[in-house]
Amino acid sequence: MHYRPTRARINLPAILHNYRQASHLAPKARQVAVIKADAYGHGAVEVAKYLAPHVPAFAVAFIDEALLLRSAGIQKPVLILEGVNSAEELKLAQQSDLWPMLHSANQVDGLLKSDGLDDLQCWLKVDTGMHRLGLNPVEAQSWADKLGRKLNKKPVLASHFSCAEEFHSETNKHQMQQLFALAAHLDCEVSLANSAALYTLPGAAVGWNRPGIMLYGCSPIPGKTAAEMGLQVAMQVTSQIIALRDIEAGETVGYNGRWQASQKSRIATLAIGYADGYPRLTNSSSEVYLHGQRAQVVGTVSMDMLAVDVSHLPQAAIGDEVEIWGQHIPVTEVAGHANTIGYELLTRINQRMPRIYQHD
Ligand SMILES: *Cc1c(COP(=O)(O)O)cnc(C)c1O
Numbered sequence: 001m002h003y004r005p006t007r008a009r010i011n012l013p014a015i016l017h018n019y020r021q022a023s024h025l026a027p028k029a030r031q032v033a034v035i036k037a038d039a040y041g042h043g044a045v046e047v048a049k050y051l052a053p054h055v056p057a058f059a060v061a062f063i064d065e066a067l068l069l070r071s072a073g074i075q076k077p078v079l080i081l082e083g084v085n086s087a088e089e090l091k092l093a094q095q096s097d098l099w100p101m102l103h104s105a106n107q108v109d110g111l112l113k114s115d116g117l118d119d120l121q122c123w124l125k126v127d128t129g130m131h132r133l134g135l136n137p138v139e140a141q142s143w144a145d146k147l148g149r150k151l152n153k154k155p156v157l158a159s160h161f162s163c164a165e166e167f168h169s170e171t172n173k174h175q176m177q178q179l180f181a182l183a184a185h186l187d188c189e190v191s192l193a194n195s196a197a198l199y200t201l202p203g204a205a206v207g208w209n210r211p212g213i214m215l216y217g218c219s220p221i222p223g224k225t226a227a228e229m230g231l232q233v234a235m236q237v238t239s240q241i242i243a244l245r246d247i248e249a250g251e252t253v254g255y256n257g258r259w260q261a262s263q264k265s266r267i268a269t270l271a272i273g274y275a276d277g278y279p280r281l282t283n284s285s286s287e288v289y290l291h292g293q294r295a296q297v298v299g300t301v302s303m304d305m306l307a308v309d310v311s312h313l314p315q316a317a318i319g320d321e322v323e324i325w326g327q328h329i330p331v332t333e334v335a336g337h338a339n340t341i342g343y344e345l346l347t348r349i350n351q352r353m354p355r356i357y358q359h360d
Contacts, residue, residue, distance in 0.1 A: 018053065018214055022195070033211070050104060052075070060079070066096070067230075075097075079123065082101070097132070125160075140157070157191070158210075159178075165222060189208040213342065219332060237324040239322055248264055256300060273302045273305050279340065282338045294312060
């Protein structure tokens with residue numbers, strides 16, 4: 001039971017719809033559903049349970065996230081995007097059908113020195129230009145050869161685009177060509193595309209794709225809405241009006257009087273603040289949605305509350321539900337006003353926010 005009227009409603013069928021949209025964009029490829037960071041704030045266990053019958057594998061960032069899925073009874077293979085580092089983790093990976101994406105000479109060498117891992121399915125991360133993780137193509141070739149001799153299954157060669165959300169990017173094309181050349185030489189499967197690349201570079205969407213953000217109905221392409229991308233919003237955060245007051249022109253709202261009313265105004269206080277994941281440093285254009293209309297966030301966001309100007313909504317009353325982000329206010333829009341991206345706001349959803357799951 002949660003008495004505070006602030007919630008994140010998670011629409012699981014929307015996530016499945018979005019997964020199918022990814023498959024539709026790349027019908028010849030297989031899509032690993034990326035559910036790292038607690039499924040981008042949507043709850044990894046619930047999302048994995050719902051998607052499991054429909055996906056070949058999941059992906060998380062590190063092994064602890066994978067083991068959490070295993071202890072919840074999820075049995076599909078889980079790709080570990082940052083690989084594994086110790087002999088113990090390698091053993092766990094083999095036992096639990098986890099697929100480490102090895103990204104450094106250290107990680108590959110660790111595997112080559114361990115015994116009893118013949119059936120491990122490993123992936124090899126190739127640095128084709130992102131310069132974050134991965135072996136350069138020359139190193140990758142020799143390590144892949146060694147892995148090929150030790151393991152029963154060839155490694156999948158993976159790389160990550162640095163400019164995936166750009167159409168017609170020369171950088172993306174160059175990265176893709178480097179990985180394709182290596183994969184052709186070694187006769188290995190490939191994995192390149194994240195959500196954005198499924199739209200911007202269909203040629204890269206072969207082998208195994210790794211869609212994340214689009215599964216949650218968040219547009220991966222700046223300036224394009226989720227609906228334009230064929231996606232359904234999976235999270236709606238709502239709260240309620242817990243206080244209402246009229247203030248005179250010239251009066252201010254909130255800490256440090258950062259917002260001043262230019263005319264007589266009606267101010268509604270909502271039960272959500274920065275401790276719930278709403279960005280504190282938001283500009284003056286951030287809005288919420290109630291009674292079929294938008295209303296502007298005013299004053300500095302507090303830890304547990306924020307204020308909105310509802311002067312244009314005379315029907316507004318205590319207890320009214322307000323959408324903070326969701327179908328009407330895209331999370332990417334709220335993020336934009338706070339100089340960040342939808343990914344950050346979604347993954348900052350924390351234990352304080354009850355999540356309510358809709359299954360059909
Ligand atoms: C997070 C991640 C993805 C998913 O990216 P989206 O932009 O959320 O689709 C894919 N690949 C790697 C290596 C990642 O770290």
